[in-house]
Amino acid sequence: MNNNPIGVFDSGIGGLTVAKEIVKALPRESIIYIGDTARVPYGPRSKEVITRFAKELANFLLKRQVKCLVVACNTISATCLDEIEKISPVPVVGVVEPTIEMAIQVSKSNKIGVIGTVGTINSKAYEKKIQSLNSKIQVYSTACPLFVPIAEEGLDDHQATELVAKDYLKDLKDKGIDTLILGCTHYPLLYKIIQKTMGKEVVLADSAKPTAEKLKKLLEEKNLLADAKPKYEFYVTDAPERVLVVASRFFGKVLNANLKQIALPTL
Numbered sequence: 653m654n655n656n657p658i659g660v661f662d663s664g665i666g667g668l669t670v671a672k673e674i675v676k677a678l679p680r681e682s683i684i685y686i687g688d689t690a691r692v693p694y695g696p697r698s699k700e701v702i703t704r705f706a707k708e709l710a711n712f713l714l715k716r717q718v719k720c721l722v723v724a725c726n727t728i729s730a731t732c733l734d735e736i737e738k739i740s741p742v743p744v745v746g747v748v749e750p751t752i753e754m755a756i757q758v759s760k761s762n763k764i765g766v767i768g769t770v771g772t773i774n775s776k777a778y779e780k781k782i783q784s785l786n787s788k789i790q791v792y793s794t795a796c797p798l799f800v801p802i803a804e805e806g807l808d809d810h811q812a813t814e815l816v817a818k819d820y821l822k823d824l825k826d827k828g829i830d831t832l833i834l835g836c837t838h839y840p841l842l843y844k845i846i847q848k849t850m851g852k853e854v855v856l857a858d859s860a861k862p863t864a865e866k867l868k869k870l871l872e873e874k875n876l877l878a879d880a881k882p883k884y885e886f887y888v889t890d891a892p893e894r895v896l897v898v899a900s901r902f903f904g905k906v907l908n909a910n911l912k913q914i915a916l917p918t919l
């Protein structure tokens with residue numbers, strides 16, 4: 653069991669930002685990643701549809717004998733993590749909780765901002781969880797849907813992105829937050845512009861590192877750490893050629909040799 657892979661999934665390739673941190677934190681672990689590039693984005697979809705798609709991805713990985721599941725997608729983690737936990741015989745790690753724990757540690761003003769997709773923000777998962785841990789903390793959130801295509805197009809250093817960021821973040825700037833949760837897989841790619849827009853005194857908390865650390869702790873606690881030469885397999889549900897170009901921005905070179913396309917009906 654210990655040398656079985658970790659299953660990581662996302663609505664697309666954005667979750668590779670999380671997979672990359674898992675490789676860094678756990679270099680002896682094998683990973684199977686699946687990104688639903690045929691049906692991304694999940695952000696604007698209903699809870700029912702997100703849940704159905706997410707269960708298909710989880711089942712694809714469970715059939716491949718993964719020893720745990722990492723829900724690398726904020727939209728899935730925020731809307732239906734509990735549904736994934738119900739169908740999974742192995743431990744499940746989402747991105748919402750570890751990111752919140754880190755943000756709470758960092759914040760001194762007790763005012764935390766959250767940005768994410770429409771699905772993530774509408775779910776109120778971040779607010780509810782933060783307030784259940786510390787009711788004194790005020791949470792302000794805003795959906796930033798255009799950040800996803802902007803990151804995929806590689807416009808992380810573009811004037812248009814600055815304008816979009818200024819518009820999306822202007823209300824949050826007035827709230828006096830000292831910590832901003834980047835509640836979406838894609839947003840770490842726009843780190844520079846988001847930081848510049850919010851000002852350097854605001855700490856940006858992204859999901860990738862805290863999630864990888866939480867996973868490491870879980871594997872240690874459950875005696876599930878691997879001790880083998882790691883193997884990486886990456887699956888997408890559409891367009892692996894285009895995906896390869898974009899994915900290199902999210903992850904790196906390792907991907908090229910191991911990317912396979914699978915048809916949606918086989919999920």
Ligand code: DGL
Binds near residue numbers: 692800
């Ligand atoms: N992976 C999604 C997230 O982290 C962003 C892309 C999408 O909308 O599916 O929320």
